[in-house]
Amino acid sequence: MIPFVLSIFVFVAVASGAVEQQPTEATGAKLYGLIAASLAVGLSGIGAGVAIFGSTSAGMAATAERPELATWVLILAGLGEGLAIYGLVVAIMILGKI
DSSP states (O other): OHHHHHHHHHHHHHHHTTTTSOOOHHHHHHHHHHHHHHHHHHHHHHHHHHHHHHHHHHHHHHHHHOGGGHHHHHHHHHHHHHHHHHHHHHHHHHHHHO
16 A cells, blocks of 8 residues: 555656745755654654553552552553653754755
């Protein structure tokens, strides 16, 4: 499925004439900045999801045995959520430079 979608994207890009244009140095820098910002947000979001999933699923199992651990579960979930916020901050900083 992915090669099919990629081939359609290449066909549309060639048909529209976007490939024929020579990118300037400023255009390349903006492109790399946008790619870096999207990677920062996307990968930090995936990392936050994995961290929150692991901490809350194990934390709720531990809370079933010892209810006083519920506060620690919330703290660990908040730390996992902080990963996504850090990625967003880095992306904003990258977009501020381009």
